[in-house]
Amino acid sequence: MYSVSATASWKTEAVPLLKEFKTVSFPEHTFVLEADEKVLAVEPNTKIACKVELAVKQLTSDGDALAPAGSVIVVEYVGPRFNCTMAGQPVDDSVTSAISRTLLLHRANDPHSPDEIAGTPNPEKIGGMWNQSSAQLAHLRSTPEHAVNENDVKGTVTLASVESTDHGPRLHLAFHIEQKNAAVKIGPGWKSESATLVEDGTRILFEDPPQ
Secondary structure (H helix, E strand, C coil): CEEEEEEEEEEEEEEECCCCCCCEECCCEEEEEEEEEEEEEEECCCCEEEEEEEEEEEEEECCEECCCCCCEEEEEEECCEEEEEECCEECCHHHHHHHHHHCCCCCCCCCCCHHHHHCCCCCCCCCCEEECCHHHHHHHHCCCCCCCCHHHEEEEEEEEEEEEECCEEEEEEEEEEEECCCCCCCCCCEEEEEEEEEEEEEEEECCCCCC
């Protein structure tokens, strides 16, 4: 089981399709996700979690609740598509959009999981920071509609703390990701010129208790 807390902020500049207007800067748009994450399914080839259940503590868009606390949302990729359901029914697009921007999830047959990308081959002390692979982050964040260039994304991970538990160490990881030229849907009549994503959050990894 995992504990997830993330804030993603988008800054967008767009130009109307009518040529006589100039580029407009839109207000910053912020999503917040806090949830406990439980693995429901593992991709058989890579043995990596590809379907999870989120027990939502907080899910907001610019401060407005998108789902009430206590909601249980199942998240998975259906083919190349990021998919969210609640009680077996599709959720509103705004919920899927918020979760897809704050939660990185493994796609079937991908060789690396978000946890592996966030990891480091070297032992780290508390407070230690390391870079994530830009190439792997770009692959993970790409969609069928928008391929992310590895030169447009970078990320770091910090080992914030380690707790001793009866079931082994519990790791508190803090991550920071910046992405330029991100894909943003603004609405009819607008063309996005630039969009920047800044994501900060924590991920707490701990073992499930024995059954």
